[in-house]
Amino acid sequence: MNIVIIGGDAAGMSAAMQIVRAQPKWQITVLEKGAIYSYGQCGLPYYIGGIIKSHNELIVRAREVFQDRYGIDARIYHEVKEINHKKQRVIGTYHEGNSAKNFSLPYDKLIVASGASPVMPPFTGKNLAGIHVLKTIPDAQKIIDELTSNVLNVTVIGAGYIGLEVTENLVASGRKVTLIDAADQIGSSIYESDISEKIKQEAVKNGAEVLLSTSVSGFEGDGQVERVITDNGPLETDMVIVAAGIKPNTDFFTNTDIHLHQSGAIVVNPYMETTLPHVYAAGDCATHYHRLKQRDDYIPLGTHANKQGRIAGANVAGNRKAFKGVVGSAIVKFFDVTIGKTGLNEKEATELGIACCKLSYTTTTHASYYPGNNQLFIHMIKNRDTDVLLGVQAVGAIGVDKRIDVAATALYHEMTTEDLENLDLSYAPPFNSTWDPIQQGARRL
Numbered sequence: 001m002n003i004v005i006i007g008g009d010a011a012g013m014s015a016a017m018q019i020v021r022a023q024p025k026w027q028i029t030v031l032e033k034g035a036i037y038s039y040g041q042c043g044l045p046y047y048i049g050g051i052i053k054s055h056n057e058l059i060v061r062a063r064e065v066f067q068d069r070y071g072i073d074a075r076i077y078h079e080v081k082e083i084n085h086k087k088q089r090v091i092g093t094y095h096e097g098n099s100a101k102n103f104s105l106p107y108d109k110l111i112v113a114s115g116a117s118p119v120m121p122p123f124t125g126k127n128l129a130g131i132h133v134l135k136t137i138p139d140a141q142k143i144i145d146e147l148t149s150n151v152l153n154v155t156v157i158g159a160g161y162i163g164l165e166v167t168e169n170l171v172a173s174g175r176k177v178t179l180i181d182a183a184d185q186i187g188s189s190i191y192e193s194d195i196s197e198k199i200k201q202e203a204v205k206n207g208a209e210v211l212l213s214t215s216v217s218g219f220e221g222d223g224q225v226e227r228v229i230t231d232n233g234p235l236e237t238d239m240v241i242v243a244a245g246i247k248p249n250t251d252f253f254t255n256t257d258i259h260l261h262q263s264g265a266i267v268v269n270p271y272m273e274t275t276l277p278h279v280y281a282a283g284d285c286a287t288h289y290h291r292l293k294q295r296d297d298y299i300p301l302g303t304h305a306n307k308q309g310r311i312a313g314a315n316v317a318g319n320r321k322a323f324k325g326v327v328g329s330a331i332v333k334f335f336d337v338t339i340g341k342t343g344l345n346e347k348e349a350t351e352l353g354i355a356c357c358k359l360s361y362t363t364t365t366h367a368s369y370y371p372g373n374n375q376l377f378i379h380m381i382k383n384r385d386t387d388v389l390l391g392v393q394a395v396g397a398i399g400v401d402k403r404i405d406v407a408a409t410a411l412y413h414e415m416t417t418e419d420l421e422n423l424d425l426s427y428a429p430p431f432n433s434t435w436d437p438i439q440q441g442a443r444r445l
């Protein structure tokens with residue numbers, strides 16, 4: 001059996017390892033357009049900030065390991081340009097030095113794990129030096145190399161997870177950072193407004209400037225970026241990081257009738273099968289079934305890419321497994337706080353026609369008499385008619401991760417607030433209150 005995988009990172013190599021283990025005699029060819037395999041993109045902001053000293057620390061398994069230990073034909077600089085699904089072939093270009101050669105490879109089964117690319121809006125002057133996106137190790141390296149002592153002011157465009165992490169790391173490196181977003185709140189499609197406000201306060205407390213309701217139209221400079229042009233006037237800058245979202249890498253399907261989601265992601269069923277025969281997809285290039293919305297969604301995250309890749313590989317290797325979907329969990333560190341969320345926000349629930357009750361409250365992470373007790377701000381919503389929990393968001397210095405993961409488990413099992421209240425959660429004064437913060441909210445809601 002001849003398996004071809006497009007993309008050598010999280011989803012692609014998770015799939016490859018399942019096949020190698022289940023079917024050691026099968027031929028596996030991975031086509032990767034870059035030169036680096038299987039690395040932790042999630043660590044890139046911390047590489048820029050110097051917390052991670054070398055990009056080698058981000059590499060989970062080097063290409064040589066896949067080749068030498070597992071017998072995978074792991075190619076580099078092989079960019080897929082077209083799929084001919086009737087002839088079951090992948091067609092593309094292989095770059096070697098300055099020359100490019102074409103290739104055409106047959107497959108019995110194809111796994112598409114091509115991920116997503118950062119969006120660069122049609123800003124004027126976007127090709128000036130000093131304007132960056134952050135997606136790969138070479139992207140991070142370029143930013144680090146240009147962060148000389150002359151770079152004092154950096155503008156980050158887009159206040160999503162990546163924008164926040166980059167802001168924190170650049171502030172830590174001593175730069176004055178301006179974070180710009182066109183929306184009127186941070187993470188507008190993700191967070192409730194009271195959570196967004198806490199994030200903004202944290203940014204300001206740490207010396208970052210936050211400009212909301214501010215649209216960027218372009219950049220100016222003499223070869224090098226010097227100004228960001230916004231609808232509120234120009235801003236002096238020495239460097240720009242654009243973190244304005246990502247787009248699935250699916251252009252090579254143009255000549256096929258594969259079913260794509262409105263986001264451009266490849267629609268997959270629970271077995272990671274696409275609408276083309278013998279073609280599977282996983283990770284940032286594919287859809288993610290949302291258990292609460294009960295429909296396909298696009299939530300490109302590393303956790304989903306690893307799970308979906310593993311499931312795609314298992315199914316290709318003959319071990320039928322289903323992806324059970326996501327509930328919308330995410331977490332981010334921002335200076336001294338953690339912001340976590342799981343499930344729906346109020347806007348999403350309303351759009352789904354669900355009437356909800358909400359509660360925002362400030363509580364403490366553990367018994368008030370025990371030292372190190374911290375404040376936790378929580379926003380919780382439930383279905384007004386069924387009492388089923390719909391979503392939890394939390395901000396605090398400690399204890400956010402634990403509460404979000406408990407809530408995510410409750411969401412997966414469609415628990416009511418009463419079920420949540422009845423959970424047997426661990427308690428001793430250094431760790432919790434007799435009533436866990438999540439149970440306090442469930443009780444009150």
Ligand SMILES: Cc1cc2nc3c(=O)[nH]c(=O)nc-3n(C[C@H](O)[C@H](O)[C@H](O)COP(=O)(O)OP(=O)(O)OC[C@H]3O[C@@H](n4cnc5c(N)ncnc54)[C@H](O)[C@@H]3O)c2cc1C
Pocket residue numbers: 006007008009010011012031032033034040041042043044045078079080081113114115116134135136162249252282283284285300301302303304305
């Ligand atoms: C800065 C940053 C921080 C992040 N932080 C988090 C986090 O904290 N938590 C979290 O869950 N997720 C995080 N993510 C997201 C996470 O990294 C991705 O969800 C994950 O890498 C997706 O894996 P993937 O294998 O689907 O795609 P990718 O990692 O994008 O890999 C796809 C591979 O396919 C290759 N490719 C693309 N097109 C072609 C082609 N035509 N031919 C051949 N090869 C091709 C690419 O070069 C790439 O190597 C972060 C991402 C970034 C950039």
